[in-house]
Every structure is written in structure tokens, then in C-alpha cells.
Amino acid sequence: MAVEFKFNLVDESNVEMEVGGIKEVLVASDLEKLQEALAEIRARMSPPVANDPNLLEPVTTVVNPRWFVAADMGGQGVILQIRDQGRGWLxxxxxxxxxxxxxxLIATNTPTDQPPPPGSLN
Known part of the structure; x- marks a missing residue:
């Protein structure tokens, strides 16, 4: 039996969530905790998230998200952080x-008439 989830944005700071007939008002920090907990649980579930994207399905993109690149202090590579407006910094x-x-790959697939970004934080 599927559980029905309903969400209603009450105002800029509150969302009402209804699960199985029970209502609760949440603030942004509550939603962040809920997202993190659900993501951790989903990572342990089957079937796993696909390793590769389905190239036949359309995707929703964020145009020019903020990003940051820094060397990994452990010397294993680089840390890439991308800001998702709903999930924060990933x-x-x-x-x-x-x-x-x-x-x-980025250089190869970038149109040559576009200027490079100004540094590692755009």
C-alpha cells in the first residue's frame, strides 16, 4: 500500500507536510535534515541508483550553478563542490x-566562442 505525501508551501519560511493524514509544519532546516536522512536510506536500498544517466530521457538543468574546486588535502585528487538551490552544496x-x-572533456565540449570562467569560484 502506497503512502500519500502532500506538501504545501505556507509562506517563504514554512512548508506543511502531510503523510498518511498527519500534518506537520516544517522549516528549511527540518527539510534539510529530512533530505539528508532520505538520501542516506536511499543509498542502501535496492535497486541502486543507476551508475549511468539515461541519455534518452530529458534532463532538468541548472544554468551556471555556483561551483568551487579545491585540491584534496589528502592528495587523492580534487574536491568539486556544486551548489544545488534545493539541496545545498554537494x-x-x-x-x-x-x-x-x-x-x-569539458574543454572539448565547450563552444570556443565562450570565455573561460574567472577562476575556480564562479
Whole structure:
């Protein structure tokens, strides 16, 4: 039996969540905790999230998100952080050999008439 979830944005700071007939008002920090807990649980569930994207499905993109790149202090590669307006800053450790490959792929797929971004924080 599927549980019905309903969400209603009450105002800029509050959302009403209804689960199985029970209502609760949440603030942004509550939603962040809920997202983190659900993501941790989902990571342990089957089937796993696909390793590769489905290239036949349309994707929703964020145009020019804020991002930051820094060297990993452990020397394993670089840390790439991308800001998602709903989930906050997502951080990824990219091993050195893959970060170089990523840089090549980005350069190869970037239109040449576009100026490069000004530094590592855009």
C-alpha cells in the first residue's frame, strides 16, 4: 500500500507536510535534515541508483550553478563542490586521473566562442 505525501508551501519560511493524514509544519532546516536522512536510506536500498544517466530521457538543468574546486588535502585528487538551490552544496572527491579527464572533456565540449570562467569560484 502506497503512502500519500502532500506538501504545501505556507509562506517563504514554512512548508506543511502531510503523510498518511498527519500534518506537520516544517522549516528549511527540518527539510534539510529530512533530505539528508532520505538520501542516506536511499543509498542502501535496492535497486541502486543507476551508475549511468539515461541519455534518452530529458534532463532538468541548472544554468551556471555556483561551483568551487579545491585540491584534496589528502592528495587523492580534487574536491568539486556544486551548489544545488534545493539541496545545498554537494561535494565530490574526483581522483586525479579522472579530474584531468573531466577537464579535457569539458574543454572539448565547450563552444570556443565562450570565455573561460574567472577562476575556480564562479
Amino acid at each position: 561535494a565530490y572527491l574526483i581522483p586525479a586521473e579522472w579530474s584531468q579527464k573531466m577537464a579535457e
